[in-house]
Structure formats: C-alpha cells, structure tokens
Amino acid sequence: MSRVRVLAVAALLLFVFPTVGDDKPKADPKAKPDAKTELMKKKLALSQKVLEGLALEDFDKIKTGADDLVTVRQNAAFMVGKTAKYEVYANDFQKHLENIQAAVKKKNVEAAALGYVEMTLTCVRCHQYVRDEKIGAAPSLKLDALTQKTDR
8 A cells, every 4th residue: 555655646746746836938839949858858758667667566667767867867968057955966866766776676666666756856856946046947847748758
C-alpha cells in the first residue's frame, strides 16, 4: 500500500505542479524552443520514463531513465545559474539519481520510488528558486510535453 501512495504523490507532483500558477502569456507555438527548454522537456520525459518503470516494477526502464537523466545532468545547458544555492539543487538532483540507480541494482522498487520522489521535489524546489531569483529560464512545461517520446 505504501508503494501506491509514493507513486500517487510522485504522479501528483509531475502532473499538477507544472500547471499551477501558469497565468503567464502563452508562448508562440510556432517559435523554435531554446536549448534549455528542449533540455527541460527531455528531463521531464525521462523522469516520466522512470515513473513508468516504477509503476510497472520494470527495473530496466527505471535504469534507462535514470541513466539518461544522469547524461542530461552532465549537459552544460542544464546549469542555468551559477549560484551556490543552484549548485546545491543540481548536486541533490545528482545524488537522488544515484540513489535510484543503487536501488535498481538491489531490485528495491520502494527505495527507487523514494529516490524518485526526492528527485522530483528537488526539481520543484529548484524551479521555484530559479523563478523567484530570476537567474535563468525555468520554462513552463505544457501538458502536451507529457506525451512526447524521448529519443530512446
């Protein structure tokens, strides 16, 4: 039962928070997205892949999604700000990914789910920080981005 609660909270974070406070003018849908926006959409799609793996208890899918997120994390465009607090969030994100990867090796879905929730909370907090401090682009991801496939 606790696994269901953890996954429900994670799903809530992914599907509700991106739309909260989305009262800004809509961007031109014909405009080409910048590299940071594309990177964030990729991150979202990969995190959804991890969530899907958790829901299905598919450790290969969890591993692939987490490994790909580590690769994205290493991309220079990932770093939108060079403040100490931003780097703490980026390092926490990496730590939670490593926790997910370690849990996958142990075939421990609950530990992987906990790492996923912690990672997601770090994302939400970091986006709040970036928006509040206006240190870089924290794009608003629309629900249509939720259905996009990753390159894999």
